[in-house]
Amino acid sequence: MFENLSDKLQRAFKNLRGQGTLNEETVGEALREIRLALLEADVNFKVVKELVERIREKALGQEVMTALSPAEQVVKIVRDEMVEVLGRDTAKLRFASNPPTVVLMAGLQGSGKTTTSGKLAHWLKNGGHRPLLVSVDVYRPAAREQLKIVAHAVKAHLYEGQVSEANTATVERLAKEARREAVNSGSDVLIVDTAGRLHIDERLMEEMQSLKRLLNPQEILFVADAMTGQDAVRSAEEFHKKLSLTGVVLTKMDGDARGGAALSIRNVTGQPIKFIGVGEKYDALEPFHPDRIVGRILGMGDILSLIEKAEQQLDKKKQEEFARKALSGDGFSLEDFRDQLRQVKKLGSVQSIMGMLPKIGPFAGLNKAADRVDEGQLTRVEAIINSMTRYERDHHEVINGSRRKRIARGSGTSVQEVNQLLRQYAQMKKMFKQMGKASFGRRLAGMKLPGM
Amino acid sequence: MIQTLFGSTEQKPGFFDRMKQAVTRTRESLSERIEEIASFNKEIDRNTLDELEATLIAADLGTATTQEVLANLREKVDRRQIGDVNELKRLLKQELLAILERAGLQPVKAVDGEPEVILVVGVNGTGKTTTIGKLAQVYRSEGKTVLLAAADTFRAAAIEQLEIWGQRTGTEVIKTKPGGDPAAVLYDAMQAAKARHTDYVIVDTAGRLHTKSSLMDELAKMRRTAQRLIPRAPHETLLIMDATTGQNGLQQARLFTESAGVTGIVLTKLDGTAKGGVAVAISRELGLPVRYVGVGEKAGDLLPFNPREFVDSLFE
Ligand SMILES: Nc1nc2c(ncn2[C@@H]2O[C@H](COP(=O)(O)OP(=O)(O)OP(=O)(O)O)[C@@H](O)[C@H]2O)c(=O)[nH]1
Ligand SMILES: [Mg+2]
Numbered sequence: 001m002f003e004n005l006s007d008k009l010q011r012a013f014k015n016l017r018g019q020g021t022l023n024e025e026t027v028g029e030a031l032r033e034i035r036l037a038l039l040e041a042d043v044n045f046k047v048v049k050e051l052v053e054r055i056r057e058k059a060l061g062q063e064v065m066t067a068l069s070p071a072e073q074v075v076k077i078v079r080d081e082m083v084e085v086l087g088r089d090t091a092k093l094r095f096a097s098n099p100p101t102v103v104l105m106a107g108l109q110g111s112g113k114t115t116t117s118g119k120l121a122h123w124l125k126n127g128g129h130r131p132l133l134v135s136v137d138v139y140r141p142a143a144r145e146q147l148k149i150v151a152h153a154v155k156a157h158l159y160e161g162q163v164s165e166a167n168t169a170t171v172e173r174l175a176k177e178a179r180r181e182a183v184n185s186g187s188d189v190l191i192v193d194t195a196g197r198l199h200i201d202e203r204l205m206e207e208m209q210s211l212k213r214l215l216n217p218q219e220i221l222f223v224a225d226a227m228t229g230q231d232a233v234r235s236a237e238e239f240h241k242k243l244s245l246t247g248v249v250l251t252k253m254d255g256d257a258r259g260g261a262a263l264s265i266r267n268v269t270g271q272p273i274k275f276i277g278v279g280e281k282y283d284a285l286e287p288f289h290p291d292r293i294v295g296r297i298l299g300m301g302d303i304l305s306l307i308e309k310a311e312q313q314l315d316k317k318k319q320e321e322f323a324r325k326a327l328s329g330d331g332f333s334l335e336d337f338r339d340q341l342r343q344v345k346k347l348g349s350v351q352s353i354m355g356m357l358p359k360i361g362p363f364a365g366l367n368k369a370a371d372r373v374d375e376g377q378l379t380r381v382e383a384i385i386n387s388m389t390r391y392e393r394d395h396h397e398v399i400n401g402s403r404r405k406r407i408a409r410g411s412g413t414s415v416q417e418v419n420q421l422l423r424q425y426a427q428m429k430k431m432f433k434q435m436g437k438a439s440f441g442r443r444l445a446g447m448k449l450p451g452m
Numbered sequence: 453m454i455q456t457l458f459g460s461t462e463q464k465p466g467f468f469d470r471m472k473q474a475v476t477r478t479r480e481s482l483s484e485r486i487e488e489i490a491s492f493n494k495e496i497d498r499n500t501l502d503e504l505e506a507t508l509i510a511a512d513l514g515t516a517t518t519q520e521v522l523a524n525l526r527e528k529v530d531r532r533q534i535g536d537v538n539e540l541k542r543l544l545k546q547e548l549l550a551i552l553e554r555a556g557l558q559p560v561k562a563v564d565g566e567p568e569v570i571l572v573v574g575v576n577g578t579g580k581t582t583t584i585g586k587l588a589q590v591y592r593s594e595g596k597t598v599l600l601a602a603a604d605t606f607r608a609a610a611i612e613q614l615e616i617w618g619q620r621t622g623t624e625v626i627k628t629k630p631g632g633d634p635a636a637v638l639y640d641a642m643q644a645a646k647a648r649h650t651d652y653v654i655v656d657t658a659g660r661l662h663t664k665s666s667l668m669d670e671l672a673k674m675r676r677t678a679q680r681l682i683p684r685a686p687h688e689t690l691l692i693m694d695a696t697t698g699q700n701g702l703q704q705a706r707l708f709t710e711s712a713g714v715t716g717i718v719l720t721k722l723d724g725t726a727k728g729g730v731a732v733a734i735s736r737e738l739g740l741p742v743r744y745v746g747v748g749e750k751a752g753d754l755l756p757f758n759p760r761e762f763v764d765s766l767f768e
Contacts, residue, residue, distance in 0.1 A: 042698030110577025141616035229698025
């Protein structure tokens with residue numbers, strides 16, 4: 001249908017190989033293609049503008065890497081910026097310390113609130129919760145009947161209640177009754193399905209606010225259709241302004257919509273996308289992974305996986321370099337050590353660095369300790385090394401008492417922790433060097449190191 | 453029908469008002485932006501057009517349609533053939549109108565005595581069932597007889613929902629059990645309509661994503677079933693599209709046309725802030741006309757689409 005973005009970028013960059021840095025002209029051409037791709041994916045044009053500016057800044061003057069083609073390099077920047085907007089982590093549902101947790105579903109007409117309510121109940125049940133469903137949609141014909149059937153299908157409890165008049169008073173009464181029912185029936189999560197409404201419908205938006213006051217929900221989820229175009233920012237912004245949303249569910253992601261609305265909504269609300277709907281069945285609800293949608297929005301999943309591979313290659317090279325250094329003459333510096341820590345944090349596994357160490361002698365204990373090391377500790381160690389000067393990192397022996405005090409202060413840690421790090425570092429460096437002298441060590445340096 | 457809703461002079465102002473209200477409510481109007489640009493930048497130049505480009509993109513026209521529309525204007529601006537902002541506005545309107553009016557596909561006429569069958573399709577939640585309620589209301593007010601076919605046997609409470617619309621509009625609903633065969637419901641409804649000489653059969657179908665080929669095949673099968681009873685049926689196949697839909701709307705229109713033979717679009721939820729510009733892109737690429745617009749949740753909230761009014765109200 002249209003030429004793949006990766007082809008266009010390759011074309012834009014075909015003359016760039018061999019040049020030292022990415023320049024204005026070639027980057028400009030690539031950015032025009034990226035802008036079009038983002039717009040075609042329905043990312044809001046204002047968001048696109050901001051994004052493209054940031055990408056331009058980052059891309060200009062970047063050195064051309066050997067591991068990636070210039071096109072790939074720019075795509076990598078694009079991907080990183082998009083992940084930045086979308087948030088790095090998979091968001092979790094918030095639970096009340098004092099149950100029942102209340103989840104209020106909000107959104108425009110036809111976005112998929114009722115189906116999502118059922119899916120959420122199913123998901124919670126699988127996680128060992130006891131959800132209670134209630135529909136306060138007294139307006140749309142057969143809406144409450146729909147949720148009743150859905151609740152039955154997922155075998156979740158439903159508070160039905162009585163409706164004689166379709167008005168806000170009834171909506172409020174139903175909500176209060178359902179809350180009471182949740183407490184009485186020992187349900188720990190109450191899911192409140194609401195009528196779809198336009199963000200400019202003042203009366204119905206007020207009703208939503210009054211529901212919020214009544215129920216004090218832990219989660220107010222904005223349910224939005226993945227096919228939404230430029231208007232996504234308006235509705236999301238307005239819902240957020242009136243209700244302070246806590247998260248977003250993007251529905252109908254099993255279609256072929258590129259899903260640029262995800263970026264727009266996240267950008268205007270600042271709230272994470274917590275789930276995506278991927279089908280009409282009740283188990284078709286998945287946690288949202290920001291990195292996965294980026295390739296889809298850009299329409300270039302293939303090139304992204306290539307970049308990931310290239311990055312892994314880069315990482316591997318660094319690891320091998322580190323091993324070589326560590327095992328030979330001068331040993332590794334604190335700077336090298338910090339690089340390794342960063343790799344570990346990126347790879348998300350402490351075991352991967354510890355896996356480099358032989359599982360014998362003094363390291364045996366370390367490997368066991370690795371199981372207990374948490375990310376927080378790594379961050380502290382990194383902070384300590386960050387607080388050192390470049391010279392200190394290369395010459396740890398100059399770090400005396402007063403320097404240690406300064407480093408502790410600078411990193412928000414204690415002198416004891418700085419001492420501990422330096423002790424461990426010295427030990428490790430020595431051990432590595434000894435290993436390097438032994439023929440066993442040379443063999444180790446030459447072969448594929450475990451866990452890399 | 454267009455005549456009765458739109459033809460008499462009493463109703464005309466109502467239509468204008470509502471159209472304007474629907475299209476301009478709370479939205480930053482296109483003309484304001486143009487004026488703003490112009491006062492800032494008296495002489496029209498390429499920057500003016502860049503700003504206009506943003507405006508069209510923001511209305512969901514998509515990059516291809518926007519670029520096409522602006523390409524001609526850009527040339528004229530370059531050759532200094534466009535003098536002022538009003539001229540620019542007029543020409544832009546003309547371009548948009550030309551696209552919408554080019555899309556002139558007409559529904560097949562029902563032969564005397566046979567019921568006219570209208571198949572209503574679209575992705576999930578776009579407003580199919582509601583639009584059917586509204587259409588039934590239109591035909592009933594014309595004194596026509598209508599049968600509704602509840603061929604969405606899949607979604608929870610879909611049949612009940614259509615039945616409520618049946619009650620509201622005094623229209624009978626032909627149905628089967630949940631989970632039943634949609635083609636069979638269609639067949640029954642058409643047979644009943646033939647026997648009773650009913651004027652219209654409107655068929656509700658389950659919402660489905662255009663990417664699910666087995667569900668799209670189901671629509672093709674329903675068409676074949678309809679043709680067994682009345683060779684020209686369905687006389688009209690309406691694709692119901694939510695005005696908030698972005699560029700995926702094009703793909704929807706393409707694939708629904710392939711399987712279900714779409715003859716027209718209904719643009720719903722135009723009472724919100726979305727402009728529904730993807731309809732322009734669909735007209736341009738596929739020649740599919742917009743037949744109606746939905747402007748609310750009540751039975752009376754359906755208006756025949758008038759390209760001129762639509763484009764005009766974007767600028768007012
Ligand atoms: N504001 C507004 N809401 C509308 C309009 N048309 C439909 N809706 C609402 O959109 C929601 C979905 O409408 P339905 O008619 O159930 O949509 P559907 O396409 O039949 O949905 P499925 O059968 O589930 O695929 C309902 O809440 C309707 O009231 C419209 O023109 N304006
Ligand atoms: Mg329906």
